[in-house]
Amino acid sequence: MSPTILLIFLIAYFVILIVISLVTSKNASDNASFFIANRNSKWYLVAFGMIGTALSGVTFISVPGEVGAPAGNQFQYFQFVLGNAVGFVIIATVLLPLYYRMKLTSIYSYIEQRLGYYSYKTAASIFLLSRTLGSATRLYLVVIVLQRFIFDNYGIPFWLTVLISLALIWSYTFKGGLKTIIITDTLQTFFLVLSVFLTIYFICRSLDFNIPQAFETVKNSSYSKIFFLDDFLGSKFYFSKQFIGGIFVTIAMTGLDQDLMQKNLSMGTIKEAKKNMFTFTGVFVILNVFFLSVGALLYIFAAKNGIEIPLDHITGKPRTDLLFPEIALNHLGAVPAIVFMLGLTAATFATTDSALTALTTSFCVDFLGMDKADKVNATNAVKKRHTVHIFFSILMFLVILIINAMNSSSVVSLIFTIAAYTYGPLLGLYSFGLFVKKRGLKDKLVPLVCLLSPFLCYLLASNSVKLFGGYVFSVELILVNGLITLLGLLLISHKTDAQTKF
Template identity: 40%
Template sequence: MSPSAVIFTVLAYIAVLFVVAWFSGRRTDNAGFFTGNRRTPWYMAALAMIGAAMSGVTFISVPGSVAADSFSYMQMVAGFTVGQLIVAFGLVPMFYRLKVVSLYQYLDERFGIVSHRAGACFFILSKMLGAALRVYVVCAVMQLLVFEPCGLPFWSNAVVTVALVWLYTQQGGVKSLIWTDALKTLCLVGSLVLTIVFVARALGFDGGGLVREVSASPMSQVFFFDDPSSDRYFWKMFVAGIVVLVAMTGLDQDMMQCNLSCRTPRDARRNIILTALCQIVVILLFLVLGVLLYLYVGRAGLALPPKSDQLFSLVAVDGGLPGAVGVVFVLGLVSSTYSAAGSAMTALTTSCTVDLLDGPARYDERRLTRVRRRVHLAMAACMTLVILGVGYLADDNAINLFFRIVSYTYGPILGLFLFGIFSRCRPRDRWVPLAALAGPVLSALLQHVAADCWSYRIGFELLVYNALFVIAGLFLLSVGRKDADNVAEKS
């Protein structure tokens, strides 16, 4: 696939994206930017969320992971489904009742302003690192396909990508993201299905042959119950999936701002349940595609790439398949990236403006708009810098690196919310950041000791230990309600 064909495909998608963003985001006020005015039909939110849950990391990394991890990721997806139900019936009613713009306003009401800002800071760190990794994975592919053949450095790649994301999100916010994410879902799922069809035909499989070959492959093993110390052990991945979903969706401003844009809690629940069911099917298709890609590489005599993340792009672009495969690959990749980066940038802007600057309470509508736009530009600049920095750390399968980052940065957020919801204790607000910082440090120490002394590898369930350490710290910092009230009155 030539660089000119890639450029044409990217520009065509971006043109459609900007048209959709302009029509959906025109005349948007600050409430529309932050919450979509809470008027989104539930079926549109569901269509948007199917794609929003996927990213360029999923598109690139999941198919390549089957050689090392088989279909073990489906064990985590089973946990995701349970986690979605917890979010739908546990967290959604609470957030609607509190009428929050940012989720972390709950921490202000429950603990105090210091806890509120601590939770927001951990979210901003988590989302910035996660979004930068997602965009970096795609920038690395675009560097090989377009920028390197044109003699352009990687930094120009990152700047152009983030600048385009900033342009199409700076006006409409959540109100336009619903529609652009829906477009992304259609492009992503369409690209996935078409690629499976093209690769299966190249291998000579009909529908029944595809199912037989994938089922017979050792790479299609789903359940792993034999080795509790393994990262792929069922109960570790299942429990981690529940916790990761609750933390990354239910307590994530990026994901929940779409859910909370629905008119009622009932509509939000419908959206979440439909998203959970569709997510199972889509991720299974990504894993099936991975098996087909490895079978194709073996039969075509192609050399395996040095990184599993490069497998999909190798086969789609340089694997001898029809040019249409390269086009749908680039379309799915670009659509997933721009959507994920756009929603992340909007959520970062919302959290910084509402949680750290207290914008809605301090400024009138006109001044708030100016502040919001400046924050949005600053978030774009920060994301560009972090993307360049992530390049030095991306030496692992991207999906694994992503969940490693999540395990450290979302732990304090999960611990704060769990403690607030299930405990009546009230910690000393000014010391809460210390407990939040102790969680990642102690969980990293535990991970090292477990591997060194007991030969036990802590995988994605590290997030659970992280949150437990934070909860323990909050208990140590707590005083009884009566004492807390006395302290508040004296101060």
């Protein structure tokens, strides 16, 4: 596929997003519009748009690539997805009612009211760190593809590709914020879903399969194993590890994450927010089945046509993340290549634009107190918000360069590793706030507990084979992290007669 055609398509795509931004932010450039879209979002638009935000380019490329990874991953990821679904239900029935009852703009304001000032700043700081690392990792994946298949041909260095990508995202998010994001994410999710189904069609056509034959072939292939129930101690793919990890990763990365909760809080009522979450959950599970099926079809196609997993430019080792773009852009024709680029771009930028908005919101509300700014300071507050937005764009740029230097072989595994260590303390903080009654905290010691917990988790994970008879941690490590944090909070707590409101 010609790099010039792909570049023209990319430019046209962003022109559309910028036009949408200009229209949606025309009369809505104040902070209330940027932070929570004036609390008048339509639940069905949010539910659909959240698909693109939750899936990202990692699901689009890395999950299909993992299906045929040398470790024998197959469809094991679906065990994790089933845990995700349970986590979404818990969010809808436990956390959302709390957030709506308190009329929050930043969900970390709950921690301030329940636990104290230092606990609040710690929770908000954890989010800023977690979301910056996670979103930078997701964007890194799509930039690799853009670099390899477009910008390398023009001699443009990797760092400049990253800078261009972030500048484009900033250009359509800095003014309208969440109000713009809800519309652009809806459009981008449509492109994402369309590209998944069209990709399956194009691969099936190349393999001379009709759709029923394709799914029967996938079902009977060596890639379709879902449930892994052997070797509880030594296997990272064991069902209970993936399922339990999926539940708590979802609660932490969605329910305790300002990014996705910010969209839920932009609706008028809790009833609409719950409709959004339940609808989103159903679509999320179904779409992941299709992503895994794409992965199996890619490896079947590759085996039939003698296509090897592409090698990483730096390490020279096979990189499964690059199999999908290799086949889509070089082996299926012009239209499938454009469809793939459409889906990849939509998936990844839907995640990153949302993250930049949430990071800006959290910092402005949790550290600059802009939700309390009076009308006299409104203009100055908007200027400060713009500065914060630029700052997080630059920070994400620097983090991507660091991640590129680390050169992880699979982005999906890197993301969940980051989540296990960074989101675990949030689980502990919210668990204490919600379930431990009539106990207060030595608030100034909370940051120390939240720093020690990930460190102890790292020691456990690094030595688990020796300490626990061969046990290998997977994504369930986030639960261990949360429990250690909770235990630490209990150790620095004291009895109080005060009755908690929340």
